[in-house]
Amino acid sequence: MSLADDKSFIVMVWAVDALQSGRVEEARPFLRSFPKEAAIANLGDRFFVYKWALETLVNELLITPKKATPQNKPFRFLDCKRFETVATCVNILRDLEDAEDGMTLKRFSVLDVMHKIGHRQFEWQRGFFSYAQTYRALTVYGGELAAEHFKSTNGLSLAEFFICGFAFYALYQDKPGIDAEVDLSEIGVSWQTRDAAFRLLSAPLPEVRKHARSIRQTIGRSTAYQQSILRKIPMAIDEGSVRRTVLAPLPSLIWQRMTAGLYYDLVGGGPRIWREIGDRFEKYCLELARALLPDAKPAGSFKYKLGKIFDSPDLFLHAPDGSAMTIGECKAKKMSIVAKFSDNPLDDAQSAFSEIIKGALQLWRFFSHCRRNPGIKAIHPGASGVVLTLDPWLEVSNHLDRLLAEAQRWADLDPDILEEDRRPILFCSIDDLEKTLEIATEASLFEAIRATSEPEFRGWHLFSVHQKVSNVQQQNPYPFSDRIGEIIPTWRLFDVDAV
Numbered sequence: 001m002s003l004a005d006d007k008s009f010i011v012m013v014w015a016v017d018a019l020q021s022g023r024v025e026e027a028r029p030f031l032r033s034f035p036k037e038a039a040i041a042n043l044g045d046r047f048f049v050y051k052w053a054l055e056t057l058v059n060e061l062l063i064t065p066k067k068a069t070p071q072n073k074p075f076r077f078l079d080c081k082r083f084e085t086v087a088t089c090v091n092i093l094r095d096l097e098d099a100e101d102g103m104t105l106k107r108f109s110v111l112d113v114m115h116k117i118g119h120r121q122f123e124w125q126r127g128f129f130s131y132a133q134t135y136r137a138l139t140v141y142g143g144e145l146a147a148e149h150f151k152s153t154n155g156l157s158l159a160e161f162f163i164c165g166f167a168f169y170a171l172y173q174d175k176p177g178i179d180a181e182v183d184l185s186e187i188g189v190s191w192q193t194r195d196a197a198f199r200l201l202s203a204p205l206p207e208v209r210k211h212a213r214s215i216r217q218t219i220g221r222s223t224a225y226q227q228s229i230l231r232k233i234p235m236a237i238d239e240g241s242v243r244r245t246v247l248a249p250l251p252s253l254i255w256q257r258m259t260a261g262l263y264y265d266l267v268g269g270g271p272r273i274w275r276e277i278g279d280r281f282e283k284y285c286l287e288l289a290r291a292l293l294p295d296a297k298p299a300g301s302f303k304y305k306l307g308k309i310f311d312s313p314d315l316f317l318h319a320p321d322g323s324a325m326t327i328g329e330c331k332a333k334k335m336s337i338v339a340k341f342s343d344n345p346l347d348d349a350q351s352a353f354s355e356i357i358k359g360a361l362q363l364w365r366f367f368s369h370c371r372r373n374p375g376i377k378a379i380h381p382g383a384s385g386v387v388l389t390l391d392p393w394l395e396v397s398n399h400l401d402r403l404l405a406e407a408q409r410w411a412d413l414d415p416d417i418l419e420e421d422r423r424p425i426l427f428c429s430i431d432d433l434e435k436t437l438e439i440a441t442e443a444s445l446f447e448a449i450r451a452t453s454e455p456e457f458r459g460w461h462l463f464s465v466h467q468k469v470s471n472v473q474q475q476n477p478y479p480f481s482d483r484i485g486e487i488i489p490t491w492r493l494f495d496v497d498a499v
Contacts, residue, residue, distance in 0.1 A: 001064035001078075006205055007238050008080035009061050013054050013249040014176035016086050020048060026174050034083035043125070051124040051250065053090050058249050059228050060093070062212035093223070100222040108343050111398040116225050118396040119340040128255040131481035132434045137259035138162065138487045139284050140332065140390070141266060143276040149269040150262075156196040158262070163490045164189055164197030165258035168235070172251035180237060180244035187490055200265070201257060202235035202246050225341035231256065232264050263334050274332075281332040281390055282314040285430065288437070291479035293317060296325070296442045304376045306369050312377070313366055315388065317442070323380040325446050327366065328388045329359040335391040346399050346406070353403065356394075359387035360407040360425045365414065368421040384424040384449055392429035400427070400459050424453035428462050436463045437476060444472040 001009075015030035016038075024039045041048035069075050079085055104113060142158055151157050156164075167187060171178045184194050203211070212229040234253040238245045248254060257264075266273055282300070289298035296317040303309055315328030333356075339349035346353050363385035370376045394400055404425065411417045426449055436445065448466035451457050457465045485491045 001061050002067045003076055004061060004064075004078040004080065006061060006209075006236075007240070007247065009078065010058065010236065010247045010249045011176045012080040012086060013058055014172070014247070014251075016049055016083065017051065017054060017250055017252075018173075019083075023173060030081070030176065031083055032081040038083055047087075049086060049090055050121070051252070052120050053093060054086075055124075055228055055230055055250060055253070056224060056226075057086075057089055057093060058230060059212055059216060059226065060223065062209045062229060063216045097222065097224045100224070104222065104343055109398075113343055115345065115395060115397040115399070116341050116343075119335075119392070120224060122392070122395060123256075124252075126431070128252045128259070131478045131484065133259050133431075135478075135480045135484050135487075136284060136430065136434075137262060138484065140277055140280045141262040142487065143273075143280050145273050145276045146266050146269065149273055150265055154196060154200055154265065156193050159488050159490075160189070160193050161197055161200060162258050162488055163187065164194060165201060165254055166491075168197070168201065168246075168248070169251050169254045172248045172254070176249075177238070177245040177247045180246050198235075198237075198246065201233065201254060202237050203233050204237045204239055205247075208233055208236045221341065227337045231261060267334075278330070278332045281430075282330045285315055285328065285330050285388055285433075288434070288479070289315060289317060292437045292440075292476055293442050293445065295320075296445075297322070304369070306373055306376065310366075310369065313363060313385075315386075316377070317446075319380045319446070321380070323378040323383070325380045325383050326386055326449055327363060327379075327383065328386040329362050330388045331355055331359050331393075332390040335393060339393070345397075346402055353393070356387060356389065356427065357403060357407045357410065360385070360404065361410050363387070363425060364407075364411050364417050364422050367423055368414075368417045371418070371421060372416070382450060384426065384453065386426045386428055386449065388433060389427065389429050392431060394427040394459070395429065395461070397459060403427075424450075426452045426462065432462045434478070436466050438478070439473050439476065440466055440470070441472050441474060444470040 011030055015027040018024075019027040019031065019034060019039055020041060027034075035047055037045070038047040038049075043050075101113075138158070147158050150161070154161070164184065167184055167189065168178065171182065180198065181191075182194070208229060211233060215227045215229060217226060230250060230253045234250065234257050235246050235248045238247055266277070286298055286300045289296065296319075299316040299318075301312045301314045303311055313327045314330040315326075316324045317326040317328075319325040333352065336349055336352055339345050339352045342348040366377075367379065367383075367385070370379050394403070407425070408422065411422060436448065440448070444466060447470055448462060451465050451469045452460065452462060457468070460468075
């Protein structure tokens with residue numbers, strides 16, 4: 001990396017990404033040579049380069065000091081026109097990661113650190129574009145308070161930011177760099193709005209390097225499991241040419257930045273905005289259930305009295321007899337880098353996980369209240385609880401039993417929460433639920449949720465459990481894809497499926 005020209009390396013990464021994303025002809029001018037197998041390789045094939053490895057390589061590039069050019073002597077440099085260069089870098093990176101993992105596994109079991117692998121890889125495997133991810137982000141982060149904060153802070157609206165980001169993403173399908181003065185007037189974007197979007201999505205290359213060094217821990221955390229500057233600044237401005245060129249090594253991360261990455265723009269907005277985000281996430285979950293599970297008669301939260309006034313859980317799905325079969329508590333809290341990548345996340349990110357534990361406790365407390373006063377809500381004998389999260393908090397995690405044990409300890413402090421109230425709890429991300437609802441009926445969903453509490457399926461994705469236990473394979477289209485155009489009117493100008 002110390003012998004690599006940053007611009008050339010970024011262009012090489014873009015070309016490899018394009019080569020293995022179906023854009024072979026677009027990649028060809030930037031790679032002098034590559035094996036023909038690399039152009040048709042799929043995940044798991046010998047010549048396939050994992051996108052998460054490319055992301056790590058760019059981050060390592062940005063934090064590595066450059067060797068000084070020797071005076072009057074030959075200078076070695078990294079040839080970034082060859083696929084072989086990326087292959088060599090990835091293989092060295094893999095050796096480094098294996099060595100670091102070996103040190104970690106002296107203290108923890110493989111199962112204890114599986115969550116780190118999942119958080120690093122699953123996003124890339126799922127992909128960053130879907131109608132569900134897009135509409136959900138625009139809905140959850142698009143409240144009045146959030147939109148006002150975003151515009152006053154950044155000088156453009158959320159809708160303008162999104163359409164600029166989508167335009168940039170589309171342009172990067174053909175080439176690794178775009179002109180900083182690119183004309184977007186055909187889609188109704190002024191140069192002032194364009195520049196405001198560039199300020200959020202990009203920075204001059206030296207500044208990106210500075211930011212990368214500030215967030216990248218060189219001691220105390222493995223190379224693979226670090227914060228990525230590309231999640232906040234996916235584009236870098238090369239000011240060394242006559243016209244400023246904006247580079248994007250991995251264009252998919254532009255999409256990530258303008259959906260889930262809106263968090264970066266709102267994190268400083270204060271508790272009122274985060275309460276609004278939580279409320280809108282609850283409403284989104286209810287709206288999704290009503291659209292795809294109408295026979296379950298989805299219902300939202302309500303207030304009830306048992307000595308004092310309580311708020312019920314956020315989501316109710318009902319059995320045919322009208323009793324509540326699945327009761328959901330929605331949590332929009334974002335995962336920190338420590339919660340994602342610590343070897344011991346429940347200790348190192350204790351305060352963050354306390355909100356998820358609280359979700360289980362809230363459900364058990366509600367079951368207790370309904371047992372003591374059946375008039376609050378009729379509960380089905382086979383009912384269970386779901387903590388539905390915006391982020392995948394317990395994806396392939398080996399810490400589920402410990403988290404539930406902590407919830408049990410909290411519940412022990414309330415003498416009114418009996419053992420019979422402590423019904424099975426599923427911790428499920430909204431991504432997992434959306435994917436499951438694409439193929440589920442009300443009955444098959446209930447069947448899968450019940451099965452998640454069985455030892456055989458401990459810690460599995462709901463989608464995988466559903467595939468295992470149910471013969472139902474419906475095709476339920478995402479119900480809100482047409483609504484994106486209502487939020488972002490210019491969206492209708494793009495051929496989204498082609499991009």
